[in-house]
Amino acid sequence: MATVELKGVRKTYGTTKVIHGVDLEIADGELVVIVGPSGCGKSTLLRMVAGLEVITEGTIAIDGTVVNQREPKDRDIAMVFQNYALYPHMSVYDNMAYGLRNRGMNRDEIDRRVRGAAATLELGALLERKPRQLSGGQRQRVAMGRAIVREPKAFLFDEPLSNLDAKLRVQMRVEIKKLQRQLGVTSLYVTHDQVEAMTMADRLVVMNAGIAEQIGTPMELYARPATIFVAGFIGSPAMNFLPGRLEGGAVTLAGGARLPVNGSAASAGGDVTLGIRPEHVELNPSGAPLRLKVELIEHLGAESLIYGKLEGGGELTVRIDAEKEVAIGSTLALGVTTRHLHLFDRAGGARLN
Amino acid sequence: MVENRPFANLAAHVILWLGIAVVAFPVYLTFVASTHEPIDIVNGTMGLLPGGVPFQNYADALFAGTKQIKSTPVLQMMGNSLVMALAIALGKIAISIISAYAVVFFRFPFRMFFFWMIFVTLMLPVEVRIYPTYKVVSDLGMLNSYAGLTIPLIATATLLFRQFFLTIPDELVEAAKIDGAGPMKFFRDVVLPLSRTNMAALFVILFIYGWNQYLWPLLVTTDSSMDTIVYGIRRMIVTSDANTDWHIVMATTMLAMLPPVFVVFAMQKLFVKGLVETEK
Numbered sequence: 001m002a003t004v005e006l007k008g009v010r011k012t013y014g015t016t017k018v019i020h021g022v023d024l025e026i027a028d029g030e031l032v033v034i035v036g037p038s039g040c041g042k043s044t045l046l047r048m049v050a051g052l053e054v055i056t057e058g059t060i061a062i063d064g065t066v067v068n069q070r071e072p073k074d075r076d077i078a079m080v081f082q083n084y085a086l087y088p089h090m091s092v093y094d095n096m097a098y099g100l101r102n103r104g105m106n107r108d109e110i111d112r113r114v115r116g117a118a119a120t121l122e123l124g125a126l127l128e129r130k131p132r133q134l135s136g137g138q139r140q141r142v143a144m145g146r147a148i149v150r151e152p153k154a155f156l157f158d159e160p161l162s163n164l165d166a167k168l169r170v171q172m173r174v175e176i177k178k179l180q181r182q183l184g185v186t187s188l189y190v191t192h193d194q195v196e197a198m199t200m201a202d203r204l205v206v207m208n209a210g211i212a213e214q215i216g217t218p219m220e221l222y223a224r225p226a227t228i229f230v231a232g233f234i235g236s237p238a239m240n241f242l243p244g245r246l247e248g249g250a251v252t253l254a255g256g257a258r259l260p261v262n263g264s265a266a267s268a269g270g271d272v273t274l275g276i277r278p279e280h281v282e283l284n285p286s287g288a289p290l291r292l293k294v295e296l297i298e299h300l301g302a303e304s305l306i307y308g309k310l311e312g313g314g315e316l317t318v319r320i321d322a323e324k325e326v327a328i329g330s331t332l333a334l335g336v337t338t339r340h341l342h343l344f345d346r347a348g349g350a351r352l353n
Numbered sequence: 354m355v356e357n358r359p360f361a362n363l364a365a366h367v368i369l370w371l372g373i374a375v376v377a378f379p380v381y382l383t384f385v386a387s388t389h390e391p392i393d394i395v396n397g398t399m400g401l402l403p404g405g406v407p408f409q410n411y412a413d414a415l416f417a418g419t420k421q422i423k424s425t426p427v428l429q430m431m432g433n434s435l436v437m438a439l440a441i442a443l444g445k446i447a448i449s450i451i452s453a454y455a456v457v458f459f460r461f462p463f464r465m466f467f468f469w470m471i472f473v474t475l476m477l478p479v480e481v482r483i484y485p486t487y488k489v490v491s492d493l494g495m496l497n498s499y500a501g502l503t504i505p506l507i508a509t510a511t512l513l514f515r516q517f518f519l520t521i522p523d524e525l526v527e528a529a530k531i532d533g534a535g536p537m538k539f540f541r542d543v544v545l546p547l548s549r550t551n552m553a554a555l556f557v558i559l560f561i562y563g564w565n566q567y568l569w570p571l572l573v574t575t576d577s578s579m580d581t582i583v584y585g586i587r588r589m590i591v592t593s594d595a596n597t598d599w600h601i602v603m604a605t606t607m608l609a610m611l612p613p614v615f616v617v618f619a620m621q622k623l624f625v626k627g628l629v630e631t632e633k
Contacts, residue, residue, distance in 0.1 A: 050527075051530075051531075052530070052531075072527075072531045073531060077531070078531065081524045082524075085522065086528075087528075087543055088547065089543075089547055098532050098534075099531070099532035102534055102538065103533055146532075
């Protein structure tokens, strides 16, 4: 049980700045997910918390104590790796017991903990097997078992589900979330998959090129993304972006379509990028300002995705219920309610409304 | 891939059989010769079938040595060879595995320079450095000793282990760090068990190398009780007027071949297993 605090954390390799100053406070028992594209620095951040990378500037504190100078084994953390990192020549039991044995725990206590974790993870029948005799999902559970038996202050997950097939991934992320809730251990989880991030996080950190662009609950990030990057990253299918001009309380898109805005943006002006989520586009509302020529339809079963070109330029993706029939080549009349409009400054990408 | 070439298969097998015959036939002849009286061997009436005095010949060889020229009993010579080969093989493995571990898992100044120096010495066989090595050994008073026989030949198989250690994933090292294993613990608990198959393969190669050493033992030992068996065989074959005890020589040769063959068989299971199965 512990809090994890990152203050002004920076990382430089030689002259290359990789992390530009991250501040994050993780409450006791919280599962925080760090999500971002490849190369954004999320794994580096996790490894700095683990002690596998040296911190160039800033402090990391676990349970109130600054751990910058501490070795990984003294930080009381446990890590689950992307490639599981199981010891190939040891049995499942020994894999889980190794860390405890190194800490001089007595045999009965080790046995109790290993069997307990094995029971929770349904590995009881596999304790004598070697890693090469296990499937991917089983290996992942052994890796988690190895972390659980340590009863650490924090769990660190480094893209643990990336090597699993899609179905197993869905299953495992539910299991991990339930397990984390049950054990109540503070967890830091790194992934590039925004679906994993949204479903598992108590709070989410979206990272881009070494900066934490936004930190908040999944719904906060979904409803009010702070930057274009966050808006385009969270939500699947991705948000539509259309360039336009904001003046006189409305956004005018290329081609003349005019959508009114309210709130603080109503009095502002300038070049903006308008963001509309595919699921927030309405068909045939009164006074529909947008006209879409349908080019492609993707049927997903429960819903369908419509891709098309707007009159006046620009492409749009729309999500509709599968029941509605739409023909390719037809023109749809579309609109968006004001509260679902996201306005971003065209130059900086910051949110305006 | 589906292959349907019976003729090529047959040709391949024929070639294999011929090759085996060419290699195995002299060994068979040696065996046959080792079971005959010396007279039969020398005057050509030996034939292709084993003769009648196997036990006598082998007993003579093992315990008495040749009569015409005084030589040490083969049993003692085999003992010398065994000590030498084992010491060389185990010594080389021990030193090279530790130096490869240092080069791969640690960072220190001139690390790669040292590694390449070691690699360069790999390319120098004993014969090239024989003169300075002899001087050093003799100055250290190690002539005519087991130490003198073995230590100068423990150069390194560092390269082999280094290449293998580079295949150990970084994540494994990190997981071990988080599990509280320091460098030596990691070496003992993770690296050594994973290196077992490499060590077996290396042991076979180095044992045979050590067993077959001729030049170095020739130089370093003058006391005939320290003779190795390879050298001993050479000594038994006389080029001057005296008659060579061919039956003893043949028997000795057969005996000399046994330990390396035994080592290969013993280790084969281990390193074929390692080559075949993939560790994950």
